[in-house]
Every structure is written in C-alpha cells, then in structure tokens.
Amino acid sequence: MSKRFSTLDTTRLLFDHPKILFRLIERMDRNEARYVRESDLVAEVMDYTRTLSKADRDRVRLALTTDNLFRSGLVIDIIKAEGERRLILQDALINLMRACNASLYQELTDARLRGHLVTLRDVRNRLELSSFSEADPNFTELRDDLNERVSQLIGLLRQNVLRMQTISAQFAELSGDASRAPDKYLEFRQNLLEQIVTLYERHIKPTLVFLNPDTRLPDGSNLFETLEAMVRLLEHHGDHSLADQLFRSSLSLNALYKPIQAVAQEVEHFLRKTRRGMVQYNAMEHFYTKLRELKGETETLSLRRKWLEGGNFARSTGFLIGLRAQQRPKHHAFGNSSSYYRLLFSELDLRLADLRRKAEVPVLQEVAGSGRHARVDVQRINQLYQWLEALELRPTTDLVRELHGRLDGFIPGYRFPDLLAALNRLVNTPPEGFQVITTNRFRTLESELAPAESAEISNEQFVYRKRRLELTAENHHD
Amino acid sequence: MTDPINPLSHSPASSFDDILPAHSAALYREFQAGRVVVREFWDSNRSELVANPLYNVLYNHLSHFRTFYEHLGCELVFNENGSFFFLKESSDDETEEHDENAFRVQVVLLLIGRYFARSGRDLDYLGRPDAGLGEQDLAAMGADEEYQDILRAARFDKGLPEALEYLDKRNLLFRSGASRYFLSSAGMYFLEELVREYEQA
Numbered sequence: 001m002s003k004r005f006s007t008l009d010t011t012r013l014l015f016d017h018p019k020i021l022f023r024l025i026e027r028m029d030r031n032e033a034r035y036v037r038e039s040d041l042v043a044e045v046m047d048y049t050r051t052l053s054k055a056d057r058d059r060v061r062l063a064l065t066t067d068n069l070f071r072s073g074l075v076i077d078i079i080k081a082e083g084e085r086r087l088i089l090q091d092a093l094i095n096l097m098r099a100c101n102a103s104l105y106q107e108l109t110d111a112r113l114r115g116h117l118v119t120l121r122d123v124r125n126r127l128e129l130s131s132f133s134e135a136d137p138n139f140t141e142l143r144d145d146l147n148e149r150v151s152q153l154i155g156l157l158r159q160n161v162l163r164m165q166t167i168s169a170q171f172a173e174l175s176g177d178a179s180r181a182p183d184k185y186l187e188f189r190q191n192l193l194e195q196i197v198t199l200y201e202r203h204i205k206p207t208l209v210f211l212n213p214d215t216r217l218p219d220g221s222n223l224f225e226t227l228e229a230m231v232r233l234l235e236h237h238g239d240h241s242l243a244d245q246l247f248r249s250s251l252s253l254n255a256l257y258k259p260i261q262a263v264a265q266e267v268e269h270f271l272r273k274t275r276r277g278m279v280q281y282n283a284m285e286h287f288y289t290k291l292r293e294l295k296g297e298t299e300t301l302s303l304r305r306k307w308l309e310g311g312n313f314a315r316s317t318g319f320l321i322g323l324r325a326q327q328r329p330k331h332h333a334f335g336n337s338s339s340y341y342r343l344l345f346s347e348l349d350l351r352l353a354d355l356r357r358k359a360e361v362p363v364l365q366e367v368a369g370s371g372r373h374a375r376v377d378v379q380r381i382n383q384l385y386q387w388l389e390a391l392e393l394r395p396t397t398d399l400v401r402e403l404h405g406r407l408d409g410f411i412p413g414y415r416f417p418d419l420l421a422a423l424n425r426l427v428n429t430p431p432e433g434f435q436v437i438t439t440n441r442f443r444t445l446e447s448e449l450a451p452a453e454s455a456e457i458s459n460e461q462f463v464y465r466k467r468r469l470e471l472t473a474e475n476h477h478d
Numbered sequence: 479m480t481d482p483i484n485p486l487s488h489s490p491a492s493s494f495d496d497i498l499p500a501h502s503a504a505l506y507r508e509f510q511a512g513r514v515v516v517r518e519f520w521d522s523n524r525s526e527l528v529a530n531p532l533y534n535v536l537y538n539h540l541s542h543f544r545t546f547y548e549h550l551g552c553e554l555v556f557n558e559n560g561s562f563f564f565l566k567e568s569s570d571d572e573t574e575e576h577d578e579n580a581f582r583v584q585v586v587l588l589l590i591g592r593y594f595a596r597s598g599r600d601l602d603y604l605g606r607p608d609a610g611l612g613e614q615d616l617a618a619m620g621a622d623e624e625y626q627d628i629l630r631a632a633r634f635d636k637g638l639p640e641a642l643e644y645l646d647k648r649n650l651l652f653r654s655g656a657s658r659y660f661l662s663s664a665g666m667y668f669l670e671e672l673v674r675e676y677e678q679a
Contacts (some may be wrong), residue, residue: 168596269598280601283676284592291588291628298631308631310581319668320580322566324512
C-alpha cells in the first residue's frame with residue numbers, strides 16, 4: 001500500500017477517533033511503560049474499526065499503520081525487544097490526548113515532584129555561574145531551558161489540580177456500595193479508608209507540601225525559595241523581563257496551592273462521614289453527574305445548543321412538574337373589559353375634539369437648541385397656552401404621558417421643553433373641575449422622532465415626576 | 479319564618495360558604511405567581527418560622543379546592559411529606575415549557591445540595607433556620623465555575639443571586655439574614671427524595 005496521509009490529516013483522524021489512543025495510553029499507564037506494543041495497536045485498531053463504515057474503516061486502518069505513523073512523525077522511534085516491536089509515541093501527542101480526557105492524567109507522585117525540584121535547583125546552580133550575556137550561547141540555552149522547565153511544571157500541576165477536583169466522583173464510586181449494604185458497612189469502611197489514605201498520602205499531600213512556600217526540606221531550598229533565588233539573580237544582572245516572567249510563574253504556582261488545599265479538606269470531611277452522610281454525598285454526586293452530562297451536551301460544536309435540556313431529568317425526579325412560571329407583567333395591546341372600551345372611546349372622543357379644532361392648531365416656530373430670542377419663546381408659549389386653554393382632558397394617572405401623546409406629532413414644532421411649559425401651566429391653573437396631584441414617582445419619556453437636522457442627538461429623554469389628573473371632590477360626587 | 483320567595487335560602491349548603499373569598503383569592507394569587515404553599519414560612523420581623531394560615535385553609539378544605547382548581551383546568555397537588563401544595567398546569571400539553579420551571583428549580587436545589595454535601599455537612603442542616611447557607615457558602619458556590627456554567631445554561635444569566643431569588647420567590651427557600659438562606663420544607667423534600675431514590679436504586 002503506497003497511500004499515506006500527511007501528519008496533519010493523520011493527527012486529525014486520531015482526534016476524530018480518540019478512543020483508540022485513550023485506551024492505548026491507559027494501558028501504557030497501567031503497565032508503567034513508555035511505549036505501545038505494535039500488536040496492541042493493531043488489535044485496538046481492528047477492534048475499534050469493526051463498527052465503522054467501510055470507507056471510514058479503511059481510512060482509519062491505513063492512518064494507524066505503524067508505517068504511516070512513523071513517517072508522519074507521530075511515532076518517533078520503533079524498538080525491537082523481547083521479540084516484539086515497541087512504538088514510542090510523540091510526547092506532544094500523548095500530552096494532548098491526556099488533556100482531552102481527565103482520567104488519563106498521570107498522578108503526580110512525590111518522586112516526580114522531587115525530580116522537578118532537583119532540576120530547578122540545578123538550573124539555579126548553573127545560573128549562578130552563568131555569564132548573563134546575550135552573546136553567550138550557554139546563557140541563552142540555559143534561559144530557554146529554564147522557561148521550558150517552569151512552564152512544564154505549571155502545566156503538569158494544573159492538570160493535576162483539574163484531576164483532583166474530580167475526586168468527588170471518585171469518592172462516590174469508591175463508596176458506592178457502602179450506602180447500599182448497611183450490614184457490611186464496617187468492613188467496607190476499613191477498606192475505603194485505606195484506599196483514600198493511599199490517595200491522600202501518595203498524591204495530594206506531596207503536591208501540597210511541594211507547593212507550600214513554608215516547607216522546609218532537609219536537602220535544600222523548596223520550590224519557591226529556588227524560584228526566588230533565580231529571580232534575584234536575574235534582577236541583579238539586569239535581566240528584568242525574565243525575572244518578571246519567573247516571578248509571575250511563581251505566583252501562578254502559589255495560586256495552585258489553594259484548590260489543592262480545598263481538595264485535601266474534602267478528603268478529610270469524607271473520612272469523617274457517617275453512613276447517612278455518605279449516602280447523601282453519593283446521592284448528590286449521582287444526580288449531579290447526570291446534570292453534568294446535560295451540560296456536556298451543550299458543549300458540543302453546535303452553536304444552537306446553549307441551554308440545558310432538562311425535560312427528561314425533571315420528569316425522572318418528578319418534583320414540581322407543571323409548576324407555573326412567575327407571571328411577568330403583560331403588555332396588553334387589546335382588552336375586552338368594559339373599562340378598556342370606555343377608556344378607548346373617551347380617548348377617541350378627545351382626539352376627535354382635537355381634530356375638530358384642527359384649524360386652530362398653532363404652528364410653533366421651529367427653534368434650534370441655542371441662540372434663540374426670549375421674544376420667540378414667549379410667543380411660542382403663548383400660542384401653546386391658548387391651545388391648552390381649550391384642550392379637553394380626562395382623569396388620568398399619568399398626566400405627562402397623556403399630554404405628550406396629545407401634543408406630539410399633532411402640533412408642528414413641538415419639543416420636550418414645550419411639554420415642561422404646558423405642565424407648568426396645568427399644575428398652576430388646572431382645568432375646571434380637576435386637580436393635579438404630583439407624586440414622588442419618576443418616569444421617563446423618550447422622543448421617538450429624531451430631529452431630522454441634528455443627527456447626533458437622536459434620542460432625547462424627559463424624566464418627570466408622575467402627575468395624576470383627578471376630578472375635584474365636589475365634581476366627583478354628582 | 480323563611481321567605482318562600484327567596485330561592486337562595488333553600489339551596490343546599492355550598493362548600494364555598496365555608497371559605498372566606500379573601501382567603502381563596504389570596505391562594506389563587508399565590509398559585510398564579512408560581513409559588514408553592516408551604517406549611518410554615520419565615521417571618522423576617524420575628525425571625526422565626528410561623529404557621530402559614532393559607533396552608534391551613536387549603537388543608538382543611540382539601541376536597542373543595544381540589545374540585546375548584548380542577549374546574550379551572552389545573553391540578554392541586556398536595557405533598558404530605560414535604561408539607562406543601564402546588565398547582566400543576568393541565569398536564570395534557572406535555573410541552574418543553576411545561577417542565578422548564580420544575581427543571582430550573584431542581585437544578586438550583588441540586589447544586590445547593592451537592593455543594594452542601596461536599597462541604598461535609600449533613601443535608602438536614604440545610605433546612606434549619608439557624609444553619610443553612612451562610613455568607614461563606616454563597617461566596618464559595620459563586621466562585622465555582624462549573625456551577626456558574628450550569629446556572630447560565632439553565633438560563634440564570636446573573637448566576638447564583640438570580641437563582642436564589644428564583645427559589646425565594648417560590649417559597650422553596652427562605653432568606654433568614656443579609657446573606658443567609660435555608661431551604662423550606664418543600665425544598666428539603668426534593669433533596670430527601672433524591673437521597674431516597676438513590677438508596678432504592
């Protein structure tokens with residue numbers, strides 16, 4: 001077979017069918033090996049592709065042949081040992097795969113952390129003897145090395161924090177049987193404690209100690225002391241940008257302490273749990289996992305899936321099914337009550353009355369915002385007052401809005417300041433038989449018609465105190 | 479000495495006669511607002527749980543109200559263990575929206591329950607006015623990104639405060655202080671039910 005795929009396409013196929021590598025990495029971790037046996041790869045591919053369509057099957061099988069993987073650089077070495085062929089996969093590929101699946105994270109053990117610390121100390125020692133000259137290749141190499149080590153360490157720890165945060169699910173799994181069989185609880189508890197203590201002692205505690213700035217180590221400085229010493233060295237030699245970068249890295253590392261501490265606390269809580277508490281814990285975890293699955297469905301590539309679809313979930317628990325929504329104020333454009341019609345007709349009557357006086361409608365002189373004469377103003381207001389004099393009004397809870405509706409679009413040249421003048425007039429001399437009551441509630445009016453000539457002020461607002469127009473008492477009674 | 483002309487005096491006693499219209503109207507308003515009627519509610523002035531008179535009205539005239547709401551096309555659901563009533567919209571339209579409110583309530587309650595259980599406390603404390611969720615709990619829950627994502631995906635754009643408000647308005651949770659909350663009997667019932675269901679599975 002001469003057909004082969006490019007590195008990009010091979011990688012793409014691997015991520016389209018990630019289960020193959022997930023399983024291989026899992027096996028690698030289980031055997032604590034750094035290689036994949038070729039026979040395992042072939043078996044895994046065969047097994048996985050059985051259910052695919054023919055075209056897909058051929059494509060995946062071809063892409064995952066040893067030859068194709070090697071030539072595309074994803075397998076970096078093939079070793080023949082003990083009668084089998086072992087493939088060493090590209091580290092970057094494995095790390096990416098681990099990033100896609102939390103359960104593939106490798107737990108940090110004390111030994112691995114110690115290894116990192118020793119390398120960092122080594123870098124520091126070399127830095128002390130370094131020339132700090134950009135021209136010296138030894139120094140620039142050392143600097144690159146330092147950057148890489150630190151970012152590797154941060155990446156590793158971050159992955160582990162993520163992994164540790166899924167610990168609650170792990171607990172639920174470990175203790176799942178306890179909540180169901182009360183008679184075996186004691187024996188079970190003993191086992192469980194052992195497992196959890198192992199987890200705690202081997203992984204969580206070392207990480208916590210590693211990241212604690214106050215830790216004293218018998219064999220030398222701790223992580224933060226080492227980093228700090230390097231920052232000081234770099235500052236001393238004027239390499240401020242690298243010093244700052246290293247300082248920020250140490251801040252990031254320091255920040256990782258807290259989440260791990262939270263996990264450690266949770267472990268402690270868990271160990272103290274009674275049976276009842278454990279059942280509750282597991283029940284919550286069980287249903288929360290379901291919820292998380294729903295959330296997972298919203299994280300696919302489809303942009304339309306933004307909301308949780310909880311119909312099935314809700315019905316499975318059955319709690320409060322069919323509960324009403326909170327009523328929001330509805331905007332009724334039409335109503336069918338008698339009061340609605342009465343209001344409609346009285347409004348129509350008033351508008352008709354306005355139209356009958358159409359001939360008398362004053363044309364208010366158009367004025368720009370500034371530079372007008374007081375004389376013009378007085379004239380305008382007088383015209384407006386004459387119109388108001390004969391304006392018929394009905395009792396209303398919001399006189400300002402009502403007035404605005406009657407003037408806006410009906411009287412040419414009408415502006416918000418005119419409304420203010422009109423209101424002043426009505427408050428001081430209310431129409432006969434009416435009284436104006438000023439309330440302390442504020443409302444806002446917005447002009448819908450943008451002034452054509454001044455495009456920049458497209459939206460004016462008029463903030464006012466709500467005023468009621470009411471019939472006076474004696475009028476009200478007859 | 480009955481007036482033979484007045485037909486009303488001869489009509490059989492109606493179950494409506496036993497109930498004050500004001501009570502009935504108040505109940506209707508509660509249900510219309512999507513609220514659950516619980517046996518005890520939190521009196522923030524006296525800082526204690528007090529008996530809910532409306533609950534007693536419902537409880538004492540259960541069959542009347544069942545029939546009454548049936549005529550209005552709803553189902554009055556009484557939950558004895560959780561001591562609460564709620565009004566179920568006619569169940570023949572099994573639309574998505576039908577379950578939406580229930581689901582949102584459930585999501586928030588579950589998040590609270592899970593948070594509480596993880597913090598190592600017995601869930602019973604969630605329903606006690608002197609315990610419940612405190613300021614630190616609210617801060618911790620608010621800082622959890624996964625919870626925020628879930629709340630947002632359940633259409634609580636403003637996160638935890640909005641979600642708590644949503645439960646508060648429905649009497650599933652009470653606010654016992656500036657930033658203190660505890661669950662009502664109805665809210666507790668849901669969590670207890672989850673535990674029961676899990677145990678029996």
